[in-house]
Amino acid sequence: MALPLRPLTRGVASAAKGGHGGAGARTWRLLTFVLALPSVALCTFNSYLHSGHRPRPEFRPYQHLRIRTKPYPWGDGNHTLFHNSHVNPLPTGYEHP
Amino acid sequence: MLDVEAQEPPKGKWSTPPFDPRFPSQNQIRNCYQNFLDYHRCLKTRTRRGKSTQPCEYYFRVYHSLCPISWVESWNEQIKNGIFAGKI
Numbered sequence: 001m002a003l004p005l006r007p008l009t010r011g012v013a014s015a016a017k018g019g020h021g022g023a024g025a026r027t028w029r030l031l032t033f034v035l036a037l038p039s040v041a042l043c044t045f046n047s048y049l050h051s052g053h054r055p056r057p058e059f060r061p062y063q064h065l066r067i068r069t070k071p072y073p074w075g076d077g078n079h080t081l082f083h084n085s086h087v088n089p090l091p092t093g094y095e096h097p
Numbered sequence: 098m099l100d101v102e103a104q105e106p107p108k109g110k111w112s113t114p115p116f117d118p119r120f121p122s123q124n125q126i127r128n129c130y131q132n133f134l135d136y137h138r139c140l141k142t143r144t145r146r147g148k149s150t151q152p153c154e155y156y157f158r159v160y161h162s163l164c165p166i167s168w169v170e171s172w173n174e175q176i177k178n179g180i181f182a183g184k185i
Contacts, residue, residue, distance in 0.1 A: 064182055
């Protein structure tokens with residue numbers, strides 16, 4: 001990883017804006033409120049727009065998926081650790097109709 | 098079309114599959130699988146266009162020479178049940 005070391009030795013915080021202040025708290029506070037938090041808000045809004053229930057894929061008992069050569073050490077041995085019965089089928093199919 | 102029982106081996110003398118430069122090494126698994134896929138894709142396209150499937154026999158012969166019979170049987174079973182993982 002041959003990172004260029006010369007820009008890092010400069011004291012100026014050359015972030016996306018290339019602002020002049022030093023590496024002071026004022027600069028970073030400004031960036032937080034002007035750049036970071038609006039970006040978080042935009043991304044939140046974007047995920048809200050893309051949310052909502054969508055039709056789950058039809059189940060096909062493919063042999064290369066949902067392999068059970070040995071039962072899982074937890075529960076009934078058939079459910080994965082973060083099993084979500086709405087979207088994760090068991091080897092035999094979905095649990096809910 | 099993809100009905101396995103309807104496939105009969107073609108007539109005539111067939112020698113061993115020729116050298117395929119796409120698979121030059123000793124491991125010919127990919128060669129077997131590729132020809133299996135090519136045979137079924139050939140069948141599908143030709144029957145969709147209503148043409149004779151005679152040119153597809155070459156792929157049939159090659160994969161029958163190269164592939165283990167158990168593999169061919171299990172793949173055909175998967176195709177029949179709609180769970181074959183390859184793109185045909």
